Amino acid sequence: MKEDNFERFEMYVNRFKRFLDDPILEIWAIRFGNYFAKNNRGEDALKRYQAGLKKFPESAVIHNALGEFYANKGDKPKAILYYKKAIGYAETNKDSNLEEYKTNLGKL
Numbered sequence: 001m002k003e004d005n006f007e008r009f010e011m012y013v014n015r016f017k018r019f020l021d022d023p024i025l026e027i028w029a030i031r032f033g034n035y036f037a038k039n040n041r042g043e044d045a046l047k048r049y050q051a052g053l054k055k056f057p058e059s060a061v062i063h064n065a066l067g068e069f070y071a072n073k074g075d076k077p078k079a080i081l082y083y084k085k086a087i088g089y090a091e092t093n094k095d096s097n098l099e100e101y102k103t104n105l106g107k108l
Helices: 006-015 017-021 026-038 042-055 060-073 076-093 098-106
Strands: none
Touching: 026 042, 026 060, 042 060, 060 076, 060 098, 076 098
Protein backbone atom coordinates (compact mmCIF):
# COMPACT_ATOMS: atom_id res chain seq x y z
CA MET A 1 0.00 0.00 0.00
CA LYS A 2 1.89 3.03 -1.24
CA GLU A 3 -0.72 5.71 -0.70
CA ASP A 4 -1.33 7.29 2.69
CA ASN A 5 -4.94 6.14 3.10
CA PHE A 6 -5.83 5.43 6.72
CA GLU A 7 -9.32 4.14 5.89
CA ARG A 8 -7.89 1.45 3.64
CA PHE A 9 -5.18 0.74 6.20
CA GLU A 10 -7.84 0.11 8.86
CA MET A 11 -9.60 -2.32 6.53
CA TYR A 12 -6.36 -4.31 6.22
CA VAL A 13 -5.76 -4.10 9.96
CA ASN A 14 -9.18 -5.60 10.68
CA ARG A 15 -8.70 -8.36 8.12
CA PHE A 16 -5.16 -9.31 9.20
CA LYS A 17 -5.31 -8.50 12.91
CA ARG A 18 -3.56 -11.71 13.98
CA PHE A 19 -0.44 -10.64 12.07
CA LEU A 20 -0.43 -7.34 13.95
CA ASP A 21 -0.66 -9.04 17.31
CA ASP A 22 2.12 -11.52 16.44
CA PRO A 23 4.41 -9.92 13.86
CA ILE A 24 6.54 -12.24 11.77
CA LEU A 25 9.27 -9.63 11.25
CA GLU A 26 10.26 -6.81 13.57
CA ILE A 27 9.93 -4.29 10.74
CA TRP A 28 6.17 -4.89 10.60
CA ALA A 29 5.77 -3.93 14.26
CA ILE A 30 7.59 -0.68 13.49
CA ARG A 31 5.79 0.10 10.23
CA PHE A 32 2.34 -0.50 11.64
CA GLY A 33 3.19 1.25 14.90
CA ASN A 34 4.56 4.27 13.07
CA TYR A 35 1.54 4.46 10.79
CA PHE A 36 -0.84 4.39 13.76
CA ALA A 37 1.25 7.03 15.56
CA LYS A 38 1.27 9.24 12.47
CA ASN A 39 -2.54 9.06 12.40
CA ASN A 40 -2.98 9.98 16.08
CA ARG A 41 -3.77 6.45 17.21
CA GLY A 42 -1.23 6.27 20.01
CA GLU A 43 -2.80 3.35 21.87
CA ASP A 44 -2.83 1.24 18.70
CA ALA A 45 0.75 2.27 17.95
CA LEU A 46 1.86 1.14 21.41
CA LYS A 47 0.13 -2.21 20.95
CA ARG A 48 2.09 -2.79 17.74
CA TYR A 49 5.41 -1.81 19.30
CA GLN A 50 4.72 -3.96 22.37
CA ALA A 51 3.75 -6.94 20.21
CA GLY A 52 7.06 -6.49 18.42
CA LEU A 53 9.01 -6.38 21.67
CA LYS A 54 7.21 -9.45 22.93
CA LYS A 55 8.52 -11.40 19.95
CA PHE A 56 11.83 -9.52 19.52
CA PRO A 57 12.74 -8.31 23.05
CA GLU A 58 16.30 -7.32 22.09
CA SER A 59 15.34 -5.36 18.99
CA ALA A 60 17.22 -2.08 18.97
CA VAL A 61 15.06 -0.73 16.15
CA ILE A 62 11.78 -1.33 18.02
CA HIS A 63 13.20 0.24 21.19
CA ASN A 64 14.29 3.21 19.08
CA ALA A 65 10.79 3.48 17.58
CA LEU A 66 9.36 3.57 21.10
CA GLY A 67 11.87 6.26 22.00
CA GLU A 68 10.68 8.33 19.05
CA PHE A 69 7.06 7.69 19.97
CA TYR A 70 7.55 8.93 23.53
CA ALA A 71 9.72 11.85 22.40
CA ASN A 72 6.93 12.97 20.07
CA LYS A 73 4.46 12.67 22.95
CA GLY A 74 6.70 14.85 25.12
CA ASP A 75 7.44 12.05 27.59
CA LYS A 76 11.18 12.65 27.88
CA PRO A 77 11.89 10.10 30.66
CA LYS A 78 10.32 7.24 28.69
CA ALA A 79 11.98 8.41 25.48
CA ILE A 80 15.38 8.37 27.21
CA LEU A 81 14.70 4.92 28.64
CA TYR A 82 13.89 3.42 25.23
CA TYR A 83 16.68 5.22 23.40
CA LYS A 84 19.19 3.92 25.96
CA LYS A 85 17.85 0.39 25.53
CA ALA A 86 18.12 0.77 21.75
CA ILE A 87 21.74 1.87 22.11
CA GLY A 88 22.56 -1.00 24.47
CA TYR A 89 21.08 -3.63 22.17
CA ALA A 90 22.65 -1.99 19.13
CA GLU A 91 26.10 -2.15 20.77
CA THR A 92 25.60 -5.78 21.76
CA ASN A 93 24.30 -6.82 18.35
CA LYS A 94 26.65 -4.60 16.31
CA ASP A 95 23.66 -2.81 14.77
CA SER A 96 24.59 -0.51 11.89
CA ASN A 97 22.08 2.10 13.16
CA LEU A 98 23.88 2.66 16.46
CA GLU A 99 24.91 6.22 15.63
CA GLU A 100 21.33 7.10 14.66
CA TYR A 101 20.10 5.88 18.05
CA LYS A 102 22.77 7.92 19.83
CA THR A 103 21.80 10.99 17.78
CA ASN A 104 18.16 10.51 18.71
CA LEU A 105 19.04 10.37 22.40
CA GLY A 106 21.25 13.45 22.03
CA LYS A 107 18.34 15.48 20.60
CA LEU A 108 16.41 15.26 23.89
